[in-house]
Amino acid sequence: xxxxxxxxxxxxxxxxxxxxxxxxxxxxxxxxxxxxxxxxxxxxxxxxxxxxxxxxxxxxxxxxxxxxxxxxxxxxxxxxxxxxxxxxxxxxxxxxxxxxxxxxxxxxxxxxxxxxxxxxxxxxxxxxxxx
Numbered sequence: 001x002x003x004x005x006x007x008x009x010x011x012x013x014x015x016x017x018x019x020x021x022x023x024x025x026x027x028x029x030x031x032x033x034x035x036x037x038x039x040x041x042x043x044x045x046x047x048x049x050x051x052x053x054x055x056x057x058x059x060x061x062x063x064x065x066x067x068x069x070x071x072x073x074x075x076x077x078x079x080x081x082x083x084x085x086x087x088x089x090x091x092x093x094x095x096x097x098x099x100x101x102x103x104x105x106x107x108x109x110x111x112x113x114x115x116x117x118x119x120x121x122x123x124x125x126x127x128x129x130x131x
Contacts, residue, residue: 015086023051023084031124055069055086055118070085091116092118110122110123
């Protein structure tokens, strides 16, 4: 578990796919600061892409939408945690949850999600792939 001395980076982006890159690049930069290898960062980027796809499930994504994704990165001692949610609680489809699980389960160290409310937490630890 990450302790109270953890640094946090907060990010809010419009709930549209073109803003997913900002979340992915931010995660990669923070992973690098935590000492992750390039392979671990590639895994992290793919997991973040899938997290954004999951959270955008069912959102129309038009220019007029005021929905956003709220992301909190927590970094501490080689670990990076991402907490992400939609600005409006809404259920994720079973198909989207299944896709996320199938693709990311081998890329990250741990995750939790609440498909009925539309939020997730994922964790990646530098060097954990070396075990």
